Amino acid sequence: VTTATTEKKRRGGVLKEEFGNPERRTAYYMILPALLIILVVAFFPILQAINLSLRQSTVAQAGPFIGLENYVEMIQNPDFLEGLTNTLIFTVASVTLEFFIGLGIALAINRAFRGRGLVRAAVLVPWAFPTVISAVMWRLMFQDQVGIINYVANAIGLISQPILSDRVLLLIGVTLVDVWKTTPFVALLLLAGLQTIPGDVYEAARVDGANVWQRFFQITLPLLYPTILVALLFRTLDAYRVFDLFWALSNRELQSLSTFVYEGVRISQLQFAQGNAASVFIFVTAFLLALFFIKVLGMQTSTEE
């Protein structure tokens, strides 16, 4: 009891100290509007989604409390399982490819050369495309009557049926489009990380007789580790919540976790409650993923010097 009261007193003291100081008080006032918007529009709805997922809810009303029934139904729903499987395959495949290709590109262009501007532009162009629009573009190229990629793949015997009518080919397609769109961005992040490694570290290693591979594994990788973690976390969580690409490229054929939620709560609205259960599922698993990166892999989140 005594520790609790002193704790309370101390915390009250902290608040008093924080708000008694005019500079600090101003700081809180300046942060408050942004913080309030975020709490009201992003975090409060999560609590609501949890509430709706535990009830026999519809768009119109919350309905009676039914415990975890929606979750049980969701796990038995083949559409949900398909979405989950596709999302996991897509996330692992796209992030792996993007990381290795991106690292290769970053290592290759980490030097002074003519035409840097052009390369930088080539990096940024796919990144700046709206995802849905790039999906529309690639869909046109995958199309079986006018699509160049479908034509070439067919001509060299890579495929025997139209890309857009086969789910496996579609899944490969969305993965490759994501790799096309995002690898340059990963390369850009890793390149920025590489450029913070001082050149004399390599020089010293070379004098000590370290070869290319030793320099890579013992200098580059460890020093690049923080940047790699940031890039991987961003990409993993981005891929995990994929919606636009699946929705537009496959014209609503291919299921992901996010399209499952969207269909449930917005299109059919018959599975509103199950859609909310899936929402909570995505939120919690994404949170755990982020936690894994921060706690287990030791990613630094604070920007304090």
Added chain:
Amino acid sequence: MASATATKGGTRGAFNSVLFYAFLFLFVLVSMFPLIWIFKMSIITKSELFASPPTILPKNPTGAEYAQIFSDPSFQKALLNSAIISGVTTVICLFFGSIAAYAIARLRFRFKSPVMTLILAISFFPAVAIIAPLFVQYSRVGLIDTYGAAIITDTVFALPLTVWLLVAFFRELPKDLEEAARVDGATTIQAFRKVIVPLAAPGVFTTAILTFIFAWNEFLFATTFLFTPDTQPVTVVIPNFASQYTVDYGAQAAAAVVVTVPLVILVLIFQRRIVSGLTAGAVKG
């Protein structure tokens, strides 16, 4: 530097150099190919579009598809809607974002870390998780199918980016000037408005471009909360365009080009700033 390596390494250096530029060429080609090819698809005749094997270069370039989509009032309206939604989102984000970022970058207070973590958490947030509750709430207050629904939600999800970038830019500014202003009797707010804001203009501008691109590209919220052509932005209209003109692939290609080209131009003009902005938060110098 390339020439220096070439002389040092002799033929092997020259060979490496050729290999390097071949690699760069391939990289640039793969990045640019879809845009170039879709542009080609948008300016050829319908018969050429369906030709097999496909032509590499357009035979009789035509602007017919562009004329068609620009005479379509729903496409014009969609462009306008996109501009309004992303423009207003950018302004609101910059306003709240710069105020918060200044406090985080420059003022001392205790709960800075949790605040930053909370703001950062939004950029990892699976947006789809809250569309159901927001849909219910927005219906209740009559925001459904208004610009407001898209602007409010876009603002929340663009704010982390805005704050993050601005914090990085504000930290780079020299501290002495503000301190001089304070010594002269300016308040915190005055120091921010009169000293920091003008100095930070280039950084603020970069942030504005990135926030605008973010909002322009947004799709999920727009397709959830907006369902009439009066409010829908291009990201929602163009994929639907696809089903509307089922066989008119040329018009679809032209629409995709029209929406993308402004972004490509923006990116080409401001590439240096954009790169510095994008990598500002992720890498500690």
